[in-house]
Amino acid sequence: MGATKTEHFTDRQNAIAILIKALAHPARVAIVEYLMKVNTCICGDIVNELPLSQPTVSQHLKELKTAGLIKGTIEGNAICYCLDEKSISKLEDYFANISTRLEKKKNCC
Amino acid sequence: MGATKTEHFTDRQNAIAILIKALAHPARVAIVEYLMKVNTCICGDIVNELPLSQPTVSQHLKELKTAGLIKGTIEGNAICYCLDEKSISKLEDYFANISTRLEKKKNCC
DNA sequence: ATTCTTTATCGTAATATTGCAATATAATAA
DNA sequence: TTATTATATTGCAATATTACGATAAAGAAT
Numbered sequence: 702m703g704a705t706k707t708e709h710f711t712d713r714q715n716a717i718a719i720l721i722k723a724l725a726h727p728a729r730v731a732i733v734e735y736l737m738k739v740n741t742c743i744c745g746d747i748v749n750e751l752p753l754s755q756p757t758v759s760q761h762l763k764e765l766k767t768a769g770l771i772k773g774t775i776e777g778n779a780i781c782y783c784l785d786e787k788s789i790s791k792l793e794d795y796f797a798n799i800s801t802r803l804e805k806k807k808n809c810c
Numbered sequence: 811m812g813a814t815k816t817e818h819f820t821d822r823q824n825a826i827a828i829l830i831k832a833l834a835h836p837a838r839v840a841i842v843e844y845l846m847k848v849n850t851c852i853c854g855d856i857v858n859e860l861p862l863s864q865p866t867v868s869q870h871l872k873e874l875k876t877a878g879l880i881k882g883t884i885e886g887n888a889i890c891y892c893l894d895e896k897s898i899s900k901l902e903d904y905f906a907n908i909s910t911r912l913e914k915k916k917n918c919c
Numbered sequence: 920a921t922t923c924t925t926t927a928t929c930g931t932a933a934t935a936t937t938g939c940a941a942t943a944t945a946a947t948a949a
Numbered sequence: 950t951t952a953t954t955a956t957a958t959t960g961c962a963a964t965a966t967t968a969c970g971a972t973a974a975a976g977a978a979t
Binding site: 702703704705716726728753754755756757761773777778779 | 922931932933934935936937938939940945946947
């Protein structure tokens, strides 16, 4: 054992879990918050912003990109990163939907 | 190495990452969605709803509870579970905030 | 008191994640 | 061409997560 039993869950559940998982690490939260904070795309200084080695940051960026949370386009010698609004919206909608449904509910706990 | 370097990130970043991580698994997504779907608290049939063994489900429930996403109160012989609206709201607000800020931004990617 | 039911914990195997040094790749600058 | 700079990949050690059988704990039912 040890591996997640994805085959037992719906595609939708697996997909949202993957998207959520991409942000389930403080380094990746920090990257997303940095990209949000600055007012343009960032071409090339993300490594310097984080207290981790260049290979580690590169790996986190790759995970965020694979999950679709950020976009990166090659800009000459550097890479230009920014957030992908669509996937952020997906997460927002997901939790907003749960919240809305909860308000209509009677909880006993 | 192998352990997350939490000491390098802010408390806020670590806290949101922990909350997000609690949902970064399809089984826990399924539990939360089940608790959202049914119209009352659920006292005792969560194990039967999931395609995983009882110890595994118990472990996932514990993680959700530790993170504050669900509440569980002892109800005689069973345990009565429901979602904790506050932590769901926290997630909703977090992503809504990012979305709002992104709209005001000029992206070049 | 004994049994049944429900949930938790322990122990452990399988797998995944995190982090970095070393190295590779690729565009730019000299 | 030969650096230099920016990013990616490889390989690996440390740690964490996932899953479940076995067992424990605790209240309910008999």
